[in-house]
Amino acid sequence: GENVEQHPSTLSVQEGDSAVIKCTYSDSASNYFPWYKQELGKGPQLIIDIRSNVGEKKDQRIAVTLNKTAKHFSLHITETQPEDSAVYFCAASNTGFQKLVFGTGTRLLVSP
Amino acid sequence: NAGVTQTPKFQVLKTGQSMTLQCAQDMNHEYMSWYRQDPGMGLRLIHYSVGAGITDQGEVPNGYNVSRSTTEDFPLRLLSAAPSQTSVYFCASRGGGVGYVEQFFGPGTRLTVL
Numbered sequence: 145g146e147n148v149e150q151h152p153s154t155l156s157v158q159e160g161d162s163a164v165i166k167c168t169y170s171d172s173a174s175n176y177f178p179w180y181k182q183e184l185g186k187g188p189q190l191i192i193d194i195r196s197n198v199g200e201k202k203d204q205r206i207a208v209t210l211n212k213t214a215k216h217f218s219l220h221i222t223e224t225q226p227e228d229s230a231v232y233f234c235a236a237s238n239t240g241f242q243k244l245v246f247g248t249g250t251r252l253l254v255s256p
Numbered sequence: 257n258a259g260v261t262q263t264p265k266f267q268v269l270k271t272g273q274s275m276t277l278q279c280a281q282d283m284n285h286e287y288m289s290w291y292r293q294d295p296g297m298g299l300r301l302i303h304y305s306v307g308a309g310i311t312d313q314g315e316v317p318n319g320y321n322v323s324r325s326t327t328e329d330f331p332l333r334l335l336s337a338a339p340s341q342t343s344v345y346f347c348a349s350r351g352g353g354v355g356y357v358e359q360f361f362g363p364g365t366r367l368t369v370l
Binding site: 178190244247 | 260359360
C-alpha cells in the first residue's frame with residue numbers, strides 16, 4: 145500500500161521567513177495530494193491540494209509543488225505569520241480522493 | 257451549516273466496555289470516513305462509506321464497526337475497548353462527484369481506555 149513520509153517533524157522560523165515542508169510517497173499510482181493544517185484541539189483543515197496532472201499550484205502565500213518522477217511534493221509558505229503556527233499534514237490518495245494516507249505531521253512554530 | 261459534528265468531545269472507558277462515537281454532517285455529503293490520530297503517526301483510516309448502506313474497511317479496522325443507515329450519520333462502534341484504542345478520533349465527509357475532493361473534518365473525540 146501507499147506510504148507517505150514527511151519532514152521535518154518540527155520547524156521553527158522567524159516571522160516573515162519562508163517555510164518548506166517536504167513529503168515523499170511510494171505508490172506511483174497516487175494522483176491526489178492535499179495539505180492540511182491542524183490547530184490545537186481542532187480537526188484538520190484543507191489548505192491546498194494538487195492533482196498529478198499539475199506540477200505546481202499557488203494560493204496567495206501558500207504553494208505546493210509536485211515531482212512525479214521523484215515521487216515527492218512540498219508545501220511552501222512565504223512571509224510566515226504567527227497565525228501560521230500549527231501542525232501541517234501531507235497526504236496522498238490513489239483511490240479517487242477517498243482513502244487518504246497521511247504523513248506524520250510537521251509542527252511549525254513562527255516566532256514574532 | 258454546522259458542518260461535521262462529533263459527540264462526545266471526551267470519553268473515558270474501562271477495558272472491555274463498549275461505546276459508540278457519533279458523527280453527523282448536514283452537507284448532504286455522500287462520502288464519510290473515520291480516522292484515528294496517534295502521536296507521531298498522523299491520521300489513519302479506520303472505515304469509510306461511499307453512501308448510505310455501503311461501508312468498507314480502511315487501514316486499521318480491527319476492533320471497530322460502522323454502519324451507514326442514513327446519509328447524515330456515520331457512527332463508529334467499539335465493541336470491547338482496549339488500551340490500544342486510546343486515541344483522538346476524527347470523522348470526515350466529502351461530496352460526491354469528480355469536482356468534490358475536499359474532505360471536511362469534525363472537531364474530534366478524545367478517547368481514553370484504562
